[in-house]
Amino acid sequence: MQRQRTLKDKISCAGIGLHSGKKVKLTLKPADVDSGIIFLRTDLSERPKIHATAANVTATLRATTLEENGAKVFTIEHLMSALNVCGIDNCEIELDAEEPPVLNGNSIDFFKMILAAGVVKQDKAREIIRIEKIYRVDGDEGKRFIMALPYDGFRVSFVSVNPHPLIGIQYGDFEITEKIYEKEIAPARTIAYEKEISALRSMGLGLGGTLENVIVYNDSGWLNKLNYPDELVRHKILDVIGDLRLAGIFNCHIVAAASGHALNTQLAKEIFREQGTGNRD
Numbered sequence: 001m002q003r004q005r006t007l008k009d010k011i012s013c014a015g016i017g018l019h020s021g022k023k024v025k026l027t028l029k030p031a032d033v034d035s036g037i038i039f040l041r042t043d044l045s046e047r048p049k050i051h052a053t054a055a056n057v058t059a060t061l062r063a064t065t066l067e068e069n070g071a072k073v074f075t076i077e078h079l080m081s082a083l084n085v086c087g088i089d090n091c092e093i094e095l096d097a098e099e100p101p102v103l104n105g106n107s108i109d110f111f112k113m114i115l116a117a118g119v120v121k122q123d124k125a126r127e128i129i130r131i132e133k134i135y136r137v138d139g140d141e142g143k144r145f146i147m148a149l150p151y152d153g154f155r156v157s158f159v160s161v162n163p164h165p166l167i168g169i170q171y172g173d174f175e176i177t178e179k180i181y182e183k184e185i186a187p188a189r190t191i192a193y194e195k196e197i198s199a200l201r202s203m204g205l206g207l208g209g210t211l212e213n214v215i216v217y218n219d220s221g222w223l224n225k226l227n228y229p230d231e232l233v234r235h236k237i238l239d240v241i242g243d244l245r246l247a248g249i250f251n252c253h254i255v256a257a258a259s260g261h262a263l264n265t266q267l268a269k270e271i272f273r274e275q276g277t278g279n280r281d
């Protein structure tokens with residue numbers, strides 16, 4: 001029997017949101033068995049709860065958005081990624097804005113926060129999701145796909161495809177353990193093309209992006225130092241791990257090519273529809 005897990009203590013951090021550019025304080029708190037991962041918007045008078053489940057995904061443009069009880073939170077995938085790898089079943093996440101802090105643009109700070117708060121086993125079995133067949137979602141007329149295969153463990157194999165000659169095709173294949181995640185995946189940041197930035201900002205996206213939290217490239221190269229030569233594909237793997245947590249915690253081998261939040265969350269929805277337990281509150 002696998003027991004459910006939560007945090008031992010609460011822990012907070014503050015910063016600005018990647019897309020909104022708004023200041024925000026985030027607090028991770030222990031939660032009761034069977035409560036799941038719940039966002040709580042403390043800046044709104046009703047303090048609405050938003051359950052982090054695939055059924056509540058309403059948008060996936062450049063980030064994953066959840067909506068419930070008339071409130072939303074977005075760019076939740078990096079935090080969800082760290083919660084997934086740390087095996088956290090139950091956690092209340094207080095936010096006083098709609099977007100968690102971007103911090104260093106990856107999940108390493110969230111991962112370290114969870115470990116610093118401590119992880120405790122709870123007095124109830126985890127509901128087991130079993131991947132006993134191949135779940136597969138295709139997109140963009142066959143140019144992208146993601147699938148979850150039966151596997152005894154958690155592994156992600158990913159091909160990222162980028163038209164820029166300096167980036168091109170990158171391939172990553174990792175067994176996701178806490179140790180490997182901390183060293184190989186959690187420090188990887190997302191990328192942005194310099195030419196796109198003003199268009200993104202006019203759409204209200206990337207307002208909190210800086211050279212500290214996003215790799216920016218132009219026609220001749222990078223404007224900042226890379227953490228890994230293949231940082232993009234590692235970040236894509238970080239995102240997949242976060243998006244899939246919306247279906248629950250489970251063993252599988254993810255194989256994907258050119259997948260993003262739209263396909264990742266469609267796969268999570270499919271698994272959740274068949275095996276998820278709904279909002280558990």
Ligand SMILES: [Zn+2]
Nearest residue numbers: 077190235239
């Ligand atoms: Zn990301």
